[in-house]
Amino acid sequence: NILMVGPPGTGKSMIAKRIVTIMPPMDEEEAIETTKIHSAGGLINEQHAFIATRPFRSPHHTISDAGLLGGGTNPGPGEVSLANNGVLFLDELPEFRRSTLEVLRQPLEDNKVTISRAAGSVTFPARFMLVAAMNPCPCGFYGDTKRACKCSPPVIQRYRQRISGPLLDRIDLHVEVPLVEYKELSSKEVGESSADIRNRVIAAREIQAERFKKHRGVHTNSGMTPRLIKQHCELDAECNGYLEHAMNDLNFSARAHDRILKVARTLADLNAREKITGDDILGAIGYRSLDRNMWS
Structure with a gap:
């Protein structure tokens, strides 16, 4: 699981979208499992009858707890299960409701989600890689050497505390993504593909x-x-x-x-x-x- 922190325009979203391209291809068992989950969510059609590529899900920060975990009268999979065997990308992480972020803790630990209803319970797999991105402060420029941050220390602290310690504890890689200098942008040096x-x-x-x-x-x-x-x-x-x-x-x-x-x-x-x-x-x-x- 990865959390990227950096000012706007540094490529956090681009990096997140590229992560599925460096993951190993799904094997047959993973592809069948992924297809079943998407079928349960009503996302399979004639053009996409079988899912062979790792899913990349990027829900908006206004998503409800049920939309993230799954639910409904006839329980269906939420985003954590639709991202099974792939990536769940949460952009602007502090903009999500605190309660919504907290429900992530259990699937991150158990790799599954159980939805209980009066008629019984349904368990969906939720083995996903969480990739999240956020600015270092509300204005986005805390620590920037070229642009002044307009946020006071209490405002910055409140903003960051929207991410609870227990959730942060479950994220393995904390990556700072600084602004890219012009020298690097104009360089002809080719990086690793x-x-x-x-x-x-x-x-x-x-x-x-x-x-x-x-x-x-x-x-x-x-x-x-x-x-x-x-x-x-x-x-x-x-x-x-x-x-x-x-x-x-x-x-x-x-x-x-x-x-x-x-x-x-x-x-x-x-x-x-x-x-x-x-x-x-x-x-x-x-x-x-x-x-x-x-x-x-």
């Missing part, structure tokens, strides 16, 4: 598939239980020192501790490293930059 990145992601997924082949229901690092984390995220003295320092000095939660290890394991996989290195741990800690104690 989506296809190349996707190949690295696929290679890392293959490593994880091999790692968890004997563990039913676990396919990627994100699904590791505390026991599996201890088994597959062993740290040497240097790495352990970095993590201990972060836990003690930055007051990370136990959930953040486990997510740091999962991210570090994934960084190692992306670089085809068998063991987690100091760079992997420091990188994973760096991605927690917006946790509550650093959110001021």
Whole structure:
């Protein structure tokens, strides 16, 4: 799960839309499951009878709790389930109602949503990647070296506190997206293509598939239980020192501790490293930059 923070016009929405292009293709089981969910939501027609590409859902910030989770007299899937096996993008995150954001916590933890009615209950899968974007303050220019921020400290604090600590705790990657300088925009240097990145992601997924082949229901690092984390995220003295320092000095939660290890394991996989290195741990800690104690 990713939260991008930066002023307007820095490419946050563009990055979000590109994420599905670097994810591995859906396998047959995922495609069938995704198609079934969309069929239950009445979104299948003759032109789109089978969904073979990962879904990208981007609901407006005025969406209701039921629209996000699902509901109705005959319960249908909400956005969290329609994004199953794909990406749920929430732009302008603080503009969503606090209650709406809080209902995200359970599906982010359980990867499913249960809707109960008098006649019974229905459970829909909700294994999605949450990608969110927000400005650093209401005017958007806090921390900008070229444009002055017009927001007072209390206004900025109230704006940021719309994102609760427990929700922020469930977001693995906190990414600051600064304005792009003209020098970079005009550069002829070509960056890594989506296809190349996707190949690295696929290679890392293959490593994880091999790692968890004997563990039913676990396919990627994100699904590791505390026991599996201890088994597959062993740290040497240097790495352990970095993590201990972060836990003690930055007051990370136990959930953040486990997510740091999962991210570090994934960084190692992306670089085809068998063991987690100091760079992997420091990188994973760096991605927690917006946790509550650093959110001021």
